[in-house]
């Protein structure tokens with residue numbers, strides 16, 4: 001019975017994973033910077049907690065788990081291979097800084113990095129972005145974590161006040 005249940009759970013999670021990629025709203029290849037969320041000054045002003053010449057770090061408005069950040073190129077580039085070597089190196093450095101800051105603010109211990117290139121793998125915003133999703137020891141089970149990833153897009157966004165508070169804490173924590 002327990003075996004059947006675990007099998008059923010695995011099948012359900014696989015199905016959900018599949019639909020995640022199918023139902024995510026694809027962007028149009030004709031969309032230019034003016035319709036790109038990560039080039040929108042209003043979004044950047046509200047969610048940005050780090051900036052240098054090449055890279056920005058934002059707090060996402062629909063976190064999969066508390067501490068979920070986005071590390072993006074400052075330049076509008078659709079895919080990873082369109083970045084320069086300097087931009088790629090700087091993104092790596094900023095991911096390390098973000099990790100330090102998030103561990104301090106949220107008390108997390110592990111993290112997942114996720115970056116998609118192209119419609120077929122479910123890229124939703126046509127601007128290079130790395131998801132940094134942290135977890136604490138003793139958090140949800142892995143299945144609960146996968147389900148949270150699946151439903152993150154359907155979640156209510158955080159309120160502007162909540163985002164402002166979190167962004168301020170991260171701004172102070174990042175070195």
Ligand SMILES: [Zn+2]
Pocket residue numbers: 033036037038039075076077126127
């Ligand atoms: Zn953009």
